[in-house]
Amino acid sequence: MTAPILDIEAVSAGYGSGSRQVTALREVSLQVQPGEIFGLLGPNGAGKTTLLACLQGLHTPTGGRLTVAGRPPREAKGALGVQLQKTALLDDLSATELLEVYAALYDVRLTGEQIDTLLERFGLSEQRNKFARQMSGGQQQRLALAIAVANDPQIVMLDEPTAALDPHARRDVWDVLRGLHEDGRTILITTHSMEEAEALCGRVAIIDQGQIMAVGSPATIVAGLGLHATLKAAIDLPLETVRGLPAVTSVRYTGQHLEIQSSSPQSTLPALHALATQQGKVITEISLRQPSLEDAFLALTGRSLN
Ligand SMILES: Nc1ncnc2c1ncn2[C@@H]1O[C@H](COP(=O)(O)OP(=O)(O)O)[C@@H](O)[C@H]1O
Ligand SMILES: [Mg+2]
Numbered sequence: 093m094t095a096p097i098l099d100i101e102a103v104s105a106g107y108g109s110g111s112r113q114v115t116a117l118r119e120v121s122l123q124v125q126p127g128e129i130f131g132l133l134g135p136n137g138a139g140k141t142t143l144l145a146c147l148q149g150l151h152t153p154t155g156g157r158l159t160v161a162g163r164p165p166r167e168a169k170g171a172l173g174v175q176l177q178k179t180a181l182l183d184d185l186s187a188t189e190l191l192e193v194y195a196a197l198y199d200v201r202l203t204g205e206q207i208d209t210l211l212e213r214f215g216l217s218e219q220r221n222k223f224a225r226q227m228s229g230g231q232q233q234r235l236a237l238a239i240a241v242a243n244d245p246q247i248v249m250l251d252e253p254t255a256a257l258d259p260h261a262r263r264d265v266w267d268v269l270r271g272l273h274e275d276g277r278t279i280l281i282t283t284h285s286m287e288e289a290e291a292l293c294g295r296v297a298i299i300d301q302g303q304i305m306a307v308g309s310p311a312t313i314v315a316g317l318g319l320h321a322t323l324k325a326a327i328d329l330p331l332e333t334v335r336g337l338p339a340v341t342s343v344r345y346t347g348q349h350l351e352i353q354s355s356s357p358q359s360t361l362p363a364l365h366a367l368a369t370q371q372g373k374v375i376t377e378i379s380l381r382q383p384s385l386e387d388a389f390l391a392l393t394g395r396s397l398n
Contacts, residue, residue, distance in 0.1 A: 094125060096123035097161055098122070098159075098160060099123055099158060099159045100122040100123070100156070100157075100158045101156055101158065102121055102155065103117055103146060104117055104120070104153060104155040105142050105146055105151060105152075105153045115302055116142040116302055117146070117153070117302045118301075118303050119303075120143060120303070121304070124280060125278075126246075126276075126278055127276055127278055128278055128279070129273050129292055129294050130279065130280050130294070130295050130297070131281050131283055131288070131289040131292065131297070132283070132296070132299055133283055133284070133296045133297065133389075133397075134284065134298060134299035134300050134397075135300065135395075135397055135398075137301075138299045139302040140252075140282035141282065146158060146165065147160055147165055147249065147280070148165060148172065148249065149165035149166035149168070149169070160172065160247065169198070170243070171247055172246075172248075172249065173241050173242075174240055174248075174249050175239075175249070181224035181232060181235065181236065183223060185223065186221045186223060187211060187216055187220050187221070187222060187227075188211070190224065191211075191238060192207070194239045195239075195242040198242070198243035200243045208220075210238050213238070213268075213271070214234040214235065214237060215231075215268075216231060229256055229257055229258075229261060230257055230258070230265070233254070233261065234264065234265065234268060237253070237268055237269075237272075247278045247280065248272055248277055249279075250269075250280070250281045251282050252282055255285075262288075266288075266292055269281070269292060270292070286384060286386045286389070286397060289310060289385060290385055293310070294309060296308070298385075298388065298389060298392060300393045305393060314388050317383075317388055317391050318355075319383035320341050320355050321353070321380060321381065321383060322351060322354075323351070323352040323360060323378065323379070324352075324378065324381075325375050326349055326350075326375065326378070327373055327374075327376070328350075328373065329368065329371060329373065331344075331345070334350065337352075337367065338356070338359040339355045339357070339359040340352055340353070340354055341355055
């Protein structure tokens with residue numbers, strides 16, 4: 093196995109002191125491999141931004157150890173691209189000028205051709221001479237991403253990059269992030285959206301109240317918790333008989349619907365159908381829901397994420 097590009101060992105962090113002390117991270121350990129799109133998934137206040145700040149050398153942990161591309165965070169700036177908050181996009185500079193200025197902060201001089209390539213890649217060619225304030229939310233977010241990669245970093249860190257975007261702009265940002273991943277860059281993204289984590293991330297860490305609750309691909313996390321699929325069918329059958337069908341783990345009626353938990357819907361479904369036929373009944377409506385990260389979060393924390 094290659095060395096992790098982000099190595100976090102038992103990191104604790106907080107704010108304030110004395111009676112006002114707030115603990116934001118409790119002995120968090122996490123390894124991100126080169127080339128991953130890794131998601132930190134958790135509700136507001138979970139500690140996601142604090143962990144990014146520690147990795148960026150902006151916040152000093154109270155305990156533990158972390159390295160970025162094998163170096164302490166403060167010495168790893170050249171390897172890192174960090175997305176700016178919208179408010180940091182200076183009002184009186186055009187997209188082109190902003191790219192020049194921010195690249196220069198990393199001692200990178202961009203040629204006109206490089207700027208054109210960057211703007212085109214992020215779908216901003218038409219915005220090259222516009223000020224940030226003249227752009228839509230999605231365009232500003234893509235500009236922030238273009239700035240984040242202006243120094244050609246190995247690692248890109250993004251704090252809730254799509255939180256304020258409409259679904260269309262959000263998908264555009266996902267496409268841009270997939271492109272950065274295809275370049276071979278490592279992407280660390282925070283989100284409180286299950287949908288985003290499932291759509292984008294190879295692996296995620298579920299974080300809650302400063303602690304990591306689970307790490308893995310969304311599918312592995314769900315499977316590891318032994319969560320089952322839910323079948324809902326509009327049919328009236330004896331509960332005892334349904335309970336005896338293959339892979340059924342629980343059965344109940346909710347309103348007009350028979351609700352079945354199944355560890356293997358592909359075994360349960362044909363058997364349910366056969367049972368209905370045998371009883372001379374017809375299933376008029378049926379739905380199947382596979383367990384999701386949302387169910388995993390609920391199982392891990394006892395609370396719903398949203
Ligand atoms: N500047 C700060 N001063 C005091 N407490 C803070 C500060 N920033 C964050 N916190 C607290 O630290 C915890 C983690 O916050 P944060 O890392 O921002 O979580 P997230 O990004 O997941 O929403 C929360 O309890 C939050 O209230
Ligand atoms: Mg945050």
